[in-house]
Amino acid sequence: MLRAPDSLPGHLAENVMHFGRVLRQAGLPLGTDRIQLALTALQVAGLQSRHDFHDTLAACFIDRVEHIELFEQAFHLFWRDPDLAGRMMAMLLPRVQAKENAAPPPPENRRLGEALFPHQPQAPQQPPPPEELQVDAQLTFNDQEVLRKADFETMTADEWRAALQLLKRLAVLFEPLPSRRQVRALHPGRPDGRATLQAMARQGGELWDMRWRRPHVRPAPLVVLADISGSMSRYSRMLLHFTHALGHADARVESFVFGTRLTRTTRALRQRDPDIAVGRVVRDVEDWSGGTRISECLRQFNRVWARRVLNSRATVLLITDGLEHGHTGELSFEMERLHKSCRRLIWLNPLLRFDAFEPRAGGIKAMLPHVDRFLPAHNLASLEQLAQVLAGGPPPR
Known part of the structure; x- marks a missing residue:
């Protein structure tokens, strides 16, 4: 059992150990040896300032660059006492507890919120509000079936969170290809x-x-090109969660988003927590929910990235509604070029959710002849269908 050094003041050692457990529950691979190292380092480095205290813990707890953001958020929320430096220097640091007026963690960091606030204090008893129909965490079979067919665009916040939980259970397999x-x-x-x-x-x-x-x-490599324009942002956000799950499987996955420009998001989606990863993409991409230039973005991908991330064994997922304005001759040329650079080109279009859909738009007509599969992408059932296609099987009817 890990014991706190006697030379540290007050309850500082206990709070450091508690902070280490919070980071571990939030997803940081932190062993007891790192916590013991931090306690020993604090005795050597001293407690002259909050900055020194922060750097000492960071040096002991962080060994990978993708863990920096999680550590910074956790440190800011856990050690939020404005007089922390003075208390440490006076050797009178009290126990850290979650207060009623403590600000919640950033919305995209779900694991950190659960680790920091496992037991929120209960408010005074009030009359129960009118009963409302909400999505329960323990979904019945009928609830799951309804949620599988619910459109991402019309989901409530509770349904969205429940859909993310069901998405985590989706088994993703890649088509095995002989080498x-x-x-x-x-x-x-x-x-x-x-x-x-x-x-x-x-x-x-x-x-x-x-x-x-x-x-x-070996599993077939995958490249994802997701449209994040205003008409696609809701669907693309859920599909980024799906891409995050794909990126943590056995296959090599490259991901890009495009609106008015092309942005590579592979590094951002390598974060272990999907909420942090997708939140970083939404925050860092400047043209999120803006306009769309499909032809220009595909041309940039073909000229700059195709030779780096594509080969004759790769599968490309193109996620867009295909509503391109202006002349579509260039769009047809870039789609043909993309199709010739990969093994399979799968187009995911949320407009297929309409039973009366017909490819009348000029952009859709220019793109359709150059795709191998044309599939919907508007609910969980369509993502399950996509998972079967990626595994090499035929899509379910």
Whole structure:
């Protein structure tokens, strides 16, 4: 059991250990050795200022750049006493507790909020409000079925949070593709002459067991191009959560968003917490919910990024409604170029949610001849359909 050093003042050591547990619950891979290191470092570095205290904890708790933002948010919320430096210097730091007037964490950091405020103080008893129909955390089968078919655009805040919880349970598999590399196999197939001769040498020159080889199987790489214009922002936000889940699977995933310009979001979506990752994308992308220039953004991707992230084995997910204004000849050229640079081009269009949808718009007509699959992307059921397509199977009817 980890024990607090006796030389630290007041309850400072206990609060540092509690702070370490909060970071661990929020998703930071923090062991007890790091907490012990921080307690020892505080004895050496001293408590002259809040800045020194912050840097000492950061040096002991952070070892990867993607953990900096989570640490900064947690430090600001946990050690929010304005007279902290004076209290530490006076060696009278009290126990840290969540107060009623404490500001909640940033909305995109759900895990940090749950770690810092696990038990909120209850308000005085008041008459119960009128009963309202809301989405319960424990969804029944009928509730889940209704939520699967609910449109992302019309979801309430409670339904949105429940949909994110169901999205985490979605099993995502990538189509396995054979490579040129050979590995040993247990079942008969291609003979492995070298391994067979080695086995014969160990067995006195007699052939007792034949060795076999098979092609090494790797998941197909994926590239996501998501439209974040005003008409697509709600759908793109949910699909970014889906892309975050894809990026933490076995396959290599590259992600981009585009409106009036193209922005690479692969690094931002590497955050472990999906709320932090998607919140960072929404905050950092300047043209979120703005206009759209599909032709120009596809041309930029084809000229700058296609050779870096695409190959003949890659699958491209293009998420847009295809409502391009102006001349569409350039759009058709860029779509054809993109299609020739990858193995499969899958177009996800939320307009397919309408039963009477017809490809009458000029942009949609220019794009359709160059896609392999044309699928909807407006609810959880459509994402389940997409997951089956990515796994190499036919879409469910």
